[in-house]
Amino acid sequence: MQDVSVLIGGKAGDGINSAGALVAQLLNHIGYSVYMYFDYPSLIRGGHNFAIIRGSEQNIGTCWNTLDFVLALNNETLERHRDKCRPETAIIFNADMVKSAGQGSAGQGIPVNAILTGEHAPAIMGNSAIIGGFAKAAGIEWDVVVAVINAHIPKGVDLNLKVAKKAYDQLETVRPLSRVQNPPRPLLTGNEAIGLGMVKGGLDAYVSYPMTPSSSLLHFLAEHQEKFGITVVHPENEIAVILMALGFAYAGKRSAVGTSGGGFCLMTEGLSLAGMAELPLVLLVSQRTGPSTGLPTYTAQSDLQFIRYAGQGEYPRLVVAPGDAQESLYWSEIAMNMAWKFQIPAFILTDKTLSEGTYSSSPADIPELLREESPAWQGTAPYLRYADAPSGISLLAFPGMKDAVIKVNGYMHDEAGITTEDAALTIQMTNKRLRKWEGLAEEMGRYPGVNVSGNPDASTALLCWGSTKGVCNEIASRLGLKVIQPIVLLPFPAIQVKKAMGGVKRVIAIEENATGQLAILAAQHGIVVDDRILWYDGRPISPEDLLEKVQGVVV
Amino acid sequence: MQDVSVLIGGKAGDGINSAGALVAQLLNHIGYSVYMYFDYPSLIRGGHNFAIIRGSEQNIGTCWNTLDFVLALNNETLERHRDKCRPETAIIFNADMVKSAGQGSAGQGIPVNAILTGEHAPAIMGNSAIIGGFAKAAGIEWDVVVAVINAHIPKGVDLNLKVAKKAYDQLETVRPLSRVQNPPRPLLTGNEAIGLGMVKGGLDAYVSYPMTPSSSLLHFLAEHQEKFGITVVHPENEIAVILMALGFAYAGKRSAVGTSGGGFCLMTEGLSLAGMAELPLVLLVSQRTGPSTGLPTYTAQSDLQFIRYAGQGEYPRLVVAPGDAQESLYWSEIAMNMAWKFQIPAFILTDKTLSEGTYSSSPADIPELLREESPAWQGTAPYLRYADAPSGISLLAFPGMKDAVIKVNGYMHDEAGITTEDAALTIQMTNKRLRKWEGLAEEMGRYPGVNVSGNPDASTALLCWGSTKGVCNEIASRLGLKVIQPIVLLPFPAIQVKKAMGGVKRVIAIEENATGQLAILAAQHGIVVDDRILWYDGRPISPEDLLEKVQGVVV
Amino acid sequence: MTGRQLITDAQNTWCPGCGNFSIQHTLKNVLSEMENEGKSLDDVVLVSGIGCHAKIADYLNINTFYSIHGRTIPVATGIKLGNPNLTVICCTGDGDSYAEGLDHLIFAAKRNIDITVIVHNNRVYGLTTGQYTPTSPLGFKGKSTPSGTAEYPVNPIELMLASGATYVARGYSKKMDLLKKLVMEGISHKGFSFIDVLQICATFFPAADYYNPRVYELSDHDRTNFESACSKAREWDYNSDARIALGTFFTRSLPTFDEKTGRHEERVTDKKQSLRDVFLQKT
Amino acid sequence: MTGRQLITDAQNTWCPGCGNFSIQHTLKNVLSEMENEGKSLDDVVLVSGIGCHAKIADYLNINTFYSIHGRTIPVATGIKLGNPNLTVICCTGDGDSYAEGLDHLIFAAKRNIDITVIVHNNRVYGLTTGQYTPTSPLGFKGKSTPSGTAEYPVNPIELMLASGATYVARGYSKKMDLLKKLVMEGISHKGFSFIDVLQICATFFPAADYYNPRVYELSDHDRTNFESACSKAREWDYNSDARIALGTFFTRSLPTFDEKTGRHEERVTDKKQSLRDVFLQKT
Ligand SMILES: Cc1ncc(C[n+]2csc(CCOP(=O)(O)OP(=O)(O)O)c2C)c(N)n1
Ligand SMILES: Cc1ncc(C[n+]2csc(CCOP(=O)(O)OP(=O)(O)O)c2C)c(N)n1
Ligand code: SF4
Ligand code: SF4
Numbered sequence A, B: 001m002q003d004v005s006v007l008i009g010g011k012a013g014d015g016i017n018s019a020g021a022l023v024a025q026l027l028n029h030i031g032y033s034v035y036m037y038f039d040y041p042s043l044i045r046g047g048h049n050f051a052i053i054r055g056s057e058q059n060i061g062t063c064w065n066t067l068d069f070v071l072a073l074n075n076e077t078l079e080r081h082r083d084k085c086r087p088e089t090a091i092i093f094n095a096d097m098v099k100s101a102g103q104g105s106a107g108q109g110i111p112v113n114a115i116l117t118g119e120h121a122p123a124i125m126g127n128s129a130i131i132g133g134f135a136k137a138a139g140i141e142w143d144v145v146v147a148v149i150n151a152h153i154p155k156g157v158d159l160n161l162k163v164a165k166k167a168y169d170q171l172e173t174v175r176p177l178s179r180v181q182n183p184p185r186p187l188l189t190g191n192e193a194i195g196l197g198m199v200k201g202g203l204d205a206y207v208s209y210p211m212t213p214s215s216s217l218l219h220f221l222a223e224h225q226e227k228f229g230i231t232v233v234h235p236e237n238e239i240a241v242i243l244m245a246l247g248f249a250y251a252g253k254r255s256a257v258g259t260s261g262g263g264f265c266l267m268t269e270g271l272s273l274a275g276m277a278e279l280p281l282v283l284l285v286s287q288r289t290g291p292s293t294g295l296p297t298y299t300a301q302s303d304l305q306f307i308r309y310a311g312q313g314e315y316p317r318l319v320v321a322p323g324d325a326q327e328s329l330y331w332s333e334i335a336m337n338m339a340w341k342f343q344i345p346a347f348i349l350t351d352k353t354l355s356e357g358t359y360s361s362s363p364a365d366i367p368e369l370l371r372e373e374s375p376a377w378q379g380t381a382p383y384l385r386y387a388d389a390p391s392g393i394s395l396l397a398f399p400g401m402k403d404a405v406i407k408v409n410g411y412m413h414d415e416a417g418i419t420t421e422d423a424a425l426t427i428q429m430t431n432k433r434l435r436k437w438e439g440l441a442e443e444m445g446r447y448p449g450v451n452v453s454g455n456p457d458a459s460t461a462l463l464c465w466g467s468t469k470g471v472c473n474e475i476a477s478r479l480g481l482k483v484i485q486p487i488v489l490l491p492f493p494a495i496q497v498k499k500a501m502g503g504v505k506r507v508i509a510i511e512e513n514a515t516g517q518l519a520i521l522a523a524q525h526g527i528v529v530d531d532r533i534l535w536y537d538g539r540p541i542s543p544e545d546l547l548e549k550v551q552g553v554v555v
Numbered sequence C, D: 001m002t003g004r005q006l007i008t009d010a011q012n013t014w015c016p017g018c019g020n021f022s023i024q025h026t027l028k029n030v031l032s033e034m035e036n037e038g039k040s041l042d043d044v045v046l047v048s049g050i051g052c053h054a055k056i057a058d059y060l061n062i063n064t065f066y067s068i069h070g071r072t073i074p075v076a077t078g079i080k081l082g083n084p085n086l087t088v089i090c091c092t093g094d095g096d097s098y099a100e101g102l103d104h105l106i107f108a109a110k111r112n113i114d115i116t117v118i119v120h121n122n123r124v125y126g127l128t129t130g131q132y133t134p135t136s137p138l139g140f141k142g143k144s145t146p147s148g149t150a151e152y153p154v155n156p157i158e159l160m161l162a163s164g165a166t167y168v169a170r171g172y173s174k175k176m177d178l179l180k181k182l183v184m185e186g187i188s189h190k191g192f193s194f195i196d197v198l199q200i201c202a203t204f205f206p207a208a209d210y211y212n213p214r215v216y217e218l219s220d221h222d223r224t225n226f227e228s229a230c231s232k233a234r235e236w237d238y239n240s241d242a243r244i245a246l247g248t249f250f251t252r253s254l255p256t257f258d259e260k261t262g263r264h265e266e267r268v269t270d271k272k273q274s275l276r277d278v279f280l281q282k283t
């Protein structure tokens, strides 16, 4: 099976992320399924950034620590990643910055400055030389380079191509990649996929304050706001964010917010208001290493329990944790629809690995605009915003509708939305809100809320969530294990998970946190986790490490 | 056994709470153990306020719905509480507002206006007439009235006494109370007890933004700040509250904050900072009915899970939930000491019932000032704020100390407190912080973290927490059941609870929330709860209701 | 709906003599006048915070969003951006908008979002029983400051002028005709309107005897002149003894945030095609 | 400690050409000068928020509290109240203190707490890669506003004057002598000192070519005159083209919050007895 790993490294400011994305597109255009991981510290210039781009015949979501190609923009790249190189690793380097690829390495230098000077090209085009050189070293046809640069470097296509061609012509093909018979597919980061999914689900307004690793969704939606016909607002802070979003929802617009742990803290009071006032809202919470500011550009899965219970009082909520870009797109749309159908907050819970990782998706991912409606008021006055119903769901109306007096209220309130302190009404309205859990659980039962993969007959299962899907799948298939990945985390799909547990004797939870948060949640539903592999250095656990850990447990 | 219940009711603004406190003091001064519940809606004038004061030979913390005395400042009081009256209930009323006590009731009216006019006393002294009348009706000696008014109405003692005496002389003794042979004891609200406990534990600064039902602690500490030698600050909002408190802690001052659910939401980001920066802090969170603004002046126990996991990332914390004023005093001191010993946030979790309820305490409650210290730095430079240690606890130093460079940091950091993004250091420092759980659990094992009462041989136990202690104890002793009340909720004292479960076959959790939050927590530690009695109308569950519910479950 | 019953059946629980009655009465009159002039009250939304003032959301029979303490303004901003055809009015408290959520007030002014903010400025936290607020005078003795505050008050008029508010006025709950005029003006003003209303709190800050002899209505004042608005604003600093100007300090016409932001919705013809385009661009 | 090594070993990660280097250098010089004048640096605390600016907490070898985004000022306030003998300096960003935590800045000014706030005002969110901040000019194109902002900037100098700050100044990272003078003045000023520093962000807002020809140092300006401070403050509104005054706009002497609040500690002789008294009063 075809499988290739390319690392590109340099300093922050060298454009490693975009150069990596071009490498990913080259692999995409020769038919590979692609996954890219981007690693960077929290600084703007300098330091060390790198991306690992992996291409494979099958869908992937992780990178092994064995490299086929290293594209080194500086010496540090070679030094830092030498442990991932084998003798046959092809090293391509910027000859202005790196003297040699090191002893016994198959290295080829590109005289970037000379090329740029020759073409009168600006420094910013240096990476095109690297890309061109890589394409040649990997035996990728020049046509493919042309197609990729055309599609993905909007400015100065011709000059970029000239620069790339110079490097292409100077290098030799050392590790030719075979083409795979797939058409190129859209490559999406997790956050882009979430944005598309939200728009599919009817998004009207996105409100967000920048916070890594959620910011790229703000940037993506801001960039396309005119095309998508949405309003994007970046207000003074996260408190304003959630309350503006609730204002949009009240006005009849579908709104979503995005943040990470620290910003989410500031939203919890507004969240509880949404719970009491039964205002729909979608929240992207993209996890990073905590507590507090922690490692702002590194990953974690340590906010699940916080999100489960965030905000004072008790009220229903939906939490979905997709495992890759395709799932992000699919479940973000569902989150939008369920929030509005049940008039509840719905979370899309991701992490840095997923939000900023790049994945191959499938054109089939955008079939239709699917907007599910909450039942609407039919205009028969008096309108009762909180009319009780067996489902707990009241009819919706929005300001501007004739004769509707729409009163939403964060106090305990009666059916009309007027404040009450009455004991019996308190019970009635609390029950009304909490009854939505049931309908929601039933509704979610209709969706594939639990992924089951790997060996169906295995007696050992890896239990995982979110972005570790990719690495777990790969290790499971190597060891003949089953993988159970609940995507819906709340309401917890206990029945589906238990069904998936059929034949399983041993459950190993894999989580990127220090306390085993999914294991705790599963245990509460009677699913016993036998072992926990917990990883919390901010980096996604690598297949090698997971393999070793699983073998340590299983043997 | 002596047991008496007195209800006093009127409008907001009538001073029902302070009049109730005087009734409580009268009972206290004739030797009774006292409990007072105060019920009021969220408004300033008008509406209906009432207090129920119960006196008993034994320590109590709940009120039965059967009244011996009703002190009615208006008609509404009689109407609203008629169901709690028996034919023998003695009714004393303000004859200016109430025409008669109702058919067949033993009522005596007090001509309040006439008395005030006669004595040239201001309207504000009207309640002294009611108090005087009650004392007479209850056969309480005049001396006692004099002692209580002297001690508790600081202004205009003589005139108040004259007014009271007039009523005293006009009324007849209808239900004489026997004296109990106890000296009078200090009566404390839960919040006052917490304040005293904090000061015992070394409090230097209290920072708080008003929010019912925590505000009365702010008021109490502000009132006595000069006496206690503490600084009390009421800043612009709750975000400022927690960050100022962390500033105090950094400067070497013991600080605490107080709030309720909505305000606590705004503190969660600062809480996570405390977790990462290992800054000690004590937080009073007094629960009220949620979600959102909910019922601001009514009770609930619905924020336990939120507090357990609040703030992004994972870090240790202490949560104690005292059950009455004595426990509040005792555990608040411990919370202060543990926060500083382990350099962690420590929660005192109460609810409206406890915070604003009044209880008899014991003079033995204030034996000593007990300040436990975290190990202090000895001045050997270089100082490392986060020096690793088996216990996870680093030596403390404060700015101003010679040659200490004290760097606290909400980023992931090295031992010196300087930001790091290193993977291995991330694991090391995360482990350092999380290891404190162990020492904390061990340390808490030395305290009586679980109350066990009732019938030690019972096979059925009531599992409860916080302010329902009182009602559970009473019902258990009536039905011959055991009561298990964990006071320490985090780290959960599973061993102590399991020990208490010896011989118990059936566990009934009693909680004032809709989802059974303690039951969930207990179940996570292998303690199976068989039945849950959940009460969530904002009122403390009454003994009658609990009796009925427990009988419904047990039979 | 015409001739709508403007007051709900909810029981009113303000103290006797509370200035909130006057504000409610004023709003009721303004609303019926708007209705008489052909405006549909279906298009009006009132947003409130938490506090005594906020109970007005229960009492007025119009669309309301009874939000949380300090957050009136971002909610109102979201509503206005969500549907710019709505008339959005905020009833907020001094604790609400000068303490807990002051930043939102300043940003609303800076953005010139077309909403009208009425601050029920009783200079005290009413509902939580009388603590000082940012406009309480220096030395105010409330339950959290029993020996008096150590802080000067802020001057919200000055702050709003410095923040770029395009309509800035001060009313008084005992001058109802003027108050009505200001609220009408604020609502018709296209852009951010700010009205600080000196509202009597009968229970915790019964300041009528202080205000009555000092208040006067601005006249001969050029409300388009920023400098003189500033000096009028500074005449009384909410602390020291001085004449207290009522009326409109400043007004100015500028494009509004809601005009400039959003409304992309109306420009998109085929959302499905847009989605497909952006998606396929990633190939 | 005398002659302390003022820079830590932490690797500096600011971009080449970043104005933060100048601010750090300035602080370093100020600190050694203070030390030379006999002040113990053990009594100095620096508090920072989160952002590029905030990294200064790692770089300076003094007591630091590296806090969270927007919350520099309440932390500093707590430290100063906790130990009024400390000299407390805040290094904060424009995103930090003019957006996320603007309210704290205004309250610190209002209270006149004796801390010195240095705003690294690069008019952009540096660390999160270049979104607009409250001082970015109208129409600024950042990643969250690709077609330009729809908001006028705030003028922090004006806002601070309106909030009661008792020392208000503006520096520029390319005028280091002046900057040093302002920081020294700010620290010696008893009360709340505010210094807005126009800091060059080499990557996202390289405005030196704009600033250089426009900046001038205030002279002939009566810094005790509030009115003229206001008009100087308004000369440049962080948006339209104008001369940009640097230096001290305003200063005034008023009792500080830390003087007036707290220190009860020192007055209590027998805490145990106090406790017993209050407890027994409840009998
Ligand atoms: C986050 C939060 N903090 C505190 C409170 C408690 N609280 C309710 S109303 C109020 C003060 C209201 O003061 P103001 O806005 O001036 O309104 P007023 O009652 O004076 O009209 C406070 C502090 C709350 N509801 N939410
Ligand atoms: C609550 C919260 N929201 C958002 C962020 C993300 N964040 C980190 S730094 C920053 C902006 C910093 O801007 P500024 O204060 O101007 O500092 P600069 O980087 O420009 O020096 C943001 C939004 C955060 N850390 N915390
Ligand atoms: S407390 Fe004051 S503001 Fe509140 S209702 Fe009473 S008078 Fe009005
Ligand atoms: S991004 Fe700007 S502010 Fe941040 S380090 Fe670089 S130049 Fe300095």
Ligand SMILES: [Mg+2]
Pocket (backbone or CB within 6 Å): C051, C093, C094, C095, C120, C121, C122, C123, C124, C125, C126, C133
């Ligand atoms: Mg008020």
Ligand SMILES: [Mg+2]
Pocket (backbone or CB within 6 Å): D051, D093, D094, D095, D120, D121, D122, D123, D124, D125, D126, D133
């Ligand atoms: Mg900045």
